[in-house]
Amino acid sequence: MSDDPLDRATSTPPPTLGEGCLSRYDPEAMDEETGTAFEDASKLWEELHPAPEKPTS
Secondary structure, three states: OOOOHHHHOOOOOOOEEOOHHHOEEOHHHOOHHHOOOOOOHHHHHHHHOOOOOOOOO
């Protein structure tokens, strides 16, 4: 890797699958190295979208 800080400040998107409106990032190519790993995604989802409470009868 280069010692130039500007070289380290760039990013490259992961490869894509599909074409046109069906184009999406390849989930198999996403990892820490590409900056797309997010282990706490499910925890964040639960915080933002809590399960509805069951009605009591």
